[in-house]
């Protein structure tokens with residue numbers, strides 16, 4: 001790690017800490033974790049833009065930004081993201097914004113001529129609804145998608161293919177990482193549009209604060225989900241930026257799964273809500289199970305470090321200190 005060899009005259013990512021790194025989406029769950037990790041590793045020239053400063057759906061603005069900044073490395077963590085309800089309610093936004101953002105960024109990265117490596121972030125929803133478990137990278141495009149998020153999934157599949165096509169035709173070192181369901185500080189805690197874990201943290205917290213007797217949880221409680229703390233994902237992203245240059249995307253998961261019922265019981269315990277759970281069966285369950293096979297990245301040497309209970313305790317503390325206190 002971090003060496004220059006005769007075969008490859010370029011330093012590795014981790015030996016190139018003064019190079020310009022563009023982290024797109026640096027205020028989101030994933031981008032903020034990657035930014036923290038890069039700064040703690042000693043990267044000195046991380047370039048960021050808020051959505052208001054640079055709308056990545058605007059091709060001309062993205063090209064102008066890349067031509068002016070000429071980054072050497074790009075991590076694409078900007079996307080239109082949401083949970084099961086947001087994905088099924090705003091399909092046009094999810095497919096259009098994501099296709100635009102990723103197409104503009106990957107193409108501009110090639111055109112500006114300075115980019116040595118780009119990492120694109122997809123999601124485990126790219127896989128077929130009934131893919132054999134645990135899901136290997138080879139399951140891509142082997143069956144129909146989960147209907148609640150197929151538009152988002154199609155955009156993410158196009159992102160993987162875009163990286164592959166630009167590698168094959170132009171030699172751009174563009175790699176793709178497919179994380180499982182993520183959580184941690186700077187997550188989106190919106191009551192309807194967020195993912196399940198931040199949604200439940202907020203709902204249990206607010207129910208406890210106002211003395212409500214029960215909390216409503218969506219669906220049947222039976223779907224299984226695999227959760228990974230975003231700091232573990234950030235480590236994996238840095239690891240792949242440094243170590244991986246392949247055509248195929250790479251799964252990034254924790255390897256352990258819980259039912260939504262087990263998750264709800266755990267959040268209830270961590271928040272300290274004394275009441276009961278009520279299930280709203282009018283809400284969709286989504287994919288019954290999506291446990292990823294992460295043996296490819298684990299075989300290269302990356303491993304997750306944070307278990308769900310400790311990650312949840314820390315995330316709830318962050319929520320109370322940063323989201324609840326901001327609302328006061």
Ligand SMILES: NC(=O)C1=CN([C@@H]2O[C@H](COP(=O)(O)OP(=O)(O)OC[C@H]3O[C@@H](n4cnc5c(N)ncnc54)[C@H](OP(=O)(O)O)[C@@H]3O)[C@@H](O)[C@H]2O)C=CC1
Pocket residue numbers: 024025026027028029030031050051052054055056057076077078079080081097101121122123124178179180181182183186187188195
């Ligand atoms: N959260 C999860 O569970 C998972 C996430 N991922 C992937 O990780 C990546 C990041 O997700 P996550 O951090 O959760 O998402 P967030 O919603 O937390 O953050 C997304 C970021 O992208 C920015 N952004 C969105 N649209 C634009 C735009 N048009 N121009 C510029 N910036 C924009 C947002 O800025 P602003 O807030 O200002 O709009 C925000 O900083 C995505 O590719 C997602 O698919 C993969 C698996 C699971």
Ligand SMILES: C[C@H]1O[C@H](OP(=O)(O)OP(=O)(O)OC[C@H]2O[C@@H](n3cnc4c(=O)[nH]c(N)nc43)[C@H](O)[C@@H]2O)[C@@H](O)[C@@H](O)C1=O
Pocket residue numbers: 081082083084085087123124125148149152180181182192193194195196197199200217218219223225260283284285286287
């Ligand atoms: C990462 C992944 O995330 C999304 O897929 P998902 O895993 O189905 O996402 P989710 O976190 O929203 O739900 C997980 C499960 O949890 C249940 N559930 C219970 N109660 C709440 C609740 O209050 N909110 C939410 N959102 N879900 C709830 C919910 O009914 C479902 O059974 C994709 O759209 C796409 O964005 C993607 O790639």
